[in-house]
Amino acid sequence: MRQTAPQTRDSSRDRFAAGKPLWARAIATPALEFAPTALPVLQGQIPEALRGTLYRNGPGRLQRQQQRVAHWFDGDGGILAVHFAADGATAQYRYVQTPAWQAEAAADRFLYSGYGQLAPGPLWRRWTAQPKNAANTSVLALPDKILALWEGGHPYALDPVSLATKGLDDLSGLSPQQPYSAHPKRDPQTGNIYNFGMIFGKEVHLQLYRSSPSGQIEQQATIPLPRASLVHDFVLAGPYLVFVVPPLSLQVLPLLLGFKSLSDALRWQPELGSQIILVDRDSLEVVSRFETDPWFQWHFANGYLDETGAIVLDYVRYPDFKTNQWLQEVVSGQPHTPAKGTLWQLRLDPQTSQILAHEQRLPLSCEFPVVSPLELGQAPQALYLIHQAQPEAPIAEMFNCISRVEQASGKLTTAQFATGCYPMEAIYAPRPDQPGQGWLLTVVFDGHQDQSTVQIFAAEQLDAGPLCVLALPEVIPLGFHGTWQAAIDSDRS
Numbered sequence: 001m002r003q004t005a006p007q008t009r010d011s012s013r014d015r016f017a018a019g020k021p022l023w024a025r026a027i028a029t030p031a032l033e034f035a036p037t038a039l040p041v042l043q044g045q046i047p048e049a050l051r052g053t054l055y056r057n058g059p060g061r062l063q064r065q066q067q068r069v070a071h072w073f074d075g076d077g078g079i080l081a082v083h084f085a086a087d088g089a090t091a092q093y094r095y096v097q098t099p100a101w102q103a104e105a106a107a108d109r110f111l112y113s114g115y116g117q118l119a120p121g122p123l124w125r126r127w128t129a130q131p132k133n134a135a136n137t138s139v140l141a142l143p144d145k146i147l148a149l150w151e152g153g154h155p156y157a158l159d160p161v162s163l164a165t166k167g168l169d170d171l172s173g174l175s176p177q178q179p180y181s182a183h184p185k186r187d188p189q190t191g192n193i194y195n196f197g198m199i200f201g202k203e204v205h206l207q208l209y210r211s212s213p214s215g216q217i218e219q220q221a222t223i224p225l226p227r228a229s230l231v232h233d234f235v236l237a238g239p240y241l242v243f244v245v246p247p248l249s250l251q252v253l254p255l256l257l258g259f260k261s262l263s264d265a266l267r268w269q270p271e272l273g274s275q276i277i278l279v280d281r282d283s284l285e286v287v288s289r290f291e292t293d294p295w296f297q298w299h300f301a302n303g304y305l306d307e308t309g310a311i312v313l314d315y316v317r318y319p320d321f322k323t324n325q326w327l328q329e330v331v332s333g334q335p336h337t338p339a340k341g342t343l344w345q346l347r348l349d350p351q352t353s354q355i356l357a358h359e360q361r362l363p364l365s366c367e368f369p370v371v372s373p374l375e376l377g378q379a380p381q382a383l384y385l386i387h388q389a390q391p392e393a394p395i396a397e398m399f400n401c402i403s404r405v406e407q408a409s410g411k412l413t414t415a416q417f418a419t420g421c422y423p424m425e426a427i428y429a430p431r432p433d434q435p436g437q438g439w440l441l442t443v444v445f446d447g448h449q450d451q452s453t454v455q456i457f458a459a460e461q462l463d464a465g466p467l468c469v470l471a472l473p474e475v476i477p478l479g480f481h482g483t484w485q486a487a488i489d490s491d492r493s
């Protein structure tokens with residue numbers, strides 16, 4: 001493990017972040033790995049019944065030597081694990097040690113193409129080399145392993161305790177060409193896990209997977225798509241799986257010739273409209289598909305059937321694909337392309353494929369919408385997201401609030417962080433002692449102190465402030481998704 005001296009790191013951070021928003025300090029230098037470390041409590045106390053492990057994934061390394069990655073999605077995945085036990089909380093951080101990561105670490109430079117990255121050197125290398133699996137997007141916790149997910153390939157299996165990388169995992173069913181996306185959905189009733197992979201090629205299609213609770217793939221189906229697009233997430237809504245295919249098209253030739261990355265080869269074509277595909281989740285067969293207004297989404301909060309039988313989807317809607325440009329610019333620490341996503345709700349009739357209602361629920365720029373994992377696919381009590389405090393926030397700024405949005409009333413309850421403090425995706429941990437209640441766990445970066453903390457909130461009382469704040473030993477770069485794995489009963493002591 002090669003580490004940089006703290007003083008050198010601080011001056012590199014100062015140099016990179018000068019004149020930029022304070023969050024840039026969190027991505028200025030690569031994350032440092034750390035071994036299991038007891039976390040000091042800075043404020044409050046850890047809730048007695050909170051037992052288990054928070055796993056988070058995100059691009060921990062955006063730079064080698066003086067070379068920055070081309071897109072935030074191309075950073076090397078690093079896993080933060082925070083374990084809560086009777087004697088307190090411990091945390092560790094390790095990179096997912098893929099062969100590509102190891103080769104680049106040995107060379108101390110980037111060697112591979114990625115989502116937005118083009119492999120350096122002669123063009124022929126781009127024709128022959130596989131893109132790097134960045135393993136940086138989310139974590140799926142299974143009984144005997146965790147999976148670091150990346151939507152362009154197979155997941156990497158890691159030891160859930162040591163975070164040691166075991167290798168690519170095919171879930172006993174993925175062929176080498178079948179990717180496994182980073183937003184699997186676990187049915188809270190059966191424990192079955194649904195997911196998909198987007199397969200580019202002569203015939204573009206979505207490959208659907210249903211796995212047993214242990215992760216083993218037991219059922220697959222193929223859904224042809226009219227064109228290549230970017231489908232990042234999907235919805236479990238009662239008896240349906242819902243996919244929304246944004247109006248993107250792929251410039252195939254520049255991609256194949258290595259002139260453009262996948263990110264740069266995707267073209268926004270609003271005239272195509274978004275395509276909604278309803279799938280029966282038992283048979284995995286298409287029930288209906290239809291075109292509607294154009295928009296782009298990365299993430300859905302949830303979906304369900306309401307009392308009338310309509311499908312309700314809550315999601316973060318962008319007017320176009322400029323959000324991809326904004327995310328690319330994050331690497332610089334100062335994005336400048338306007339790209340505001342807001343919370344929307346779509347109601348549609350699955351029998352007639354008619355849109356019944358489609359409206360904005362919240363005018364604030366937001367992302368990472370979640371619900372309790374126990375409410376996935378059903379009407380939730382509330383959803384949770386991170387967002388800007390004001391509707392007109394600076395383009396370069398990151399989110400500074402976490403809110404609970406009551407599903408029925410729309411009532412908003414907010415925890416706003418101090419200026420220069422940035423929460424990541426809030427992860428819901430159901431309370432084992434109080435059914436229907438839970439905690440929200442987030443990692444917050446304080447750009448004034450160069451300090452990351454784990455913060456625990458009562459999900460129903462965000463405005464009361466954190467129940468507990470724990471200091472992490474190193475800065476955790478802003479990241480993407482994670483999961484909560486509750487301790488099994490024998491571990492609770």
Ligand SMILES: [Fe+2]
Pocket residue numbers: 182183232233298299480481
């Ligand atoms: Fe995502």
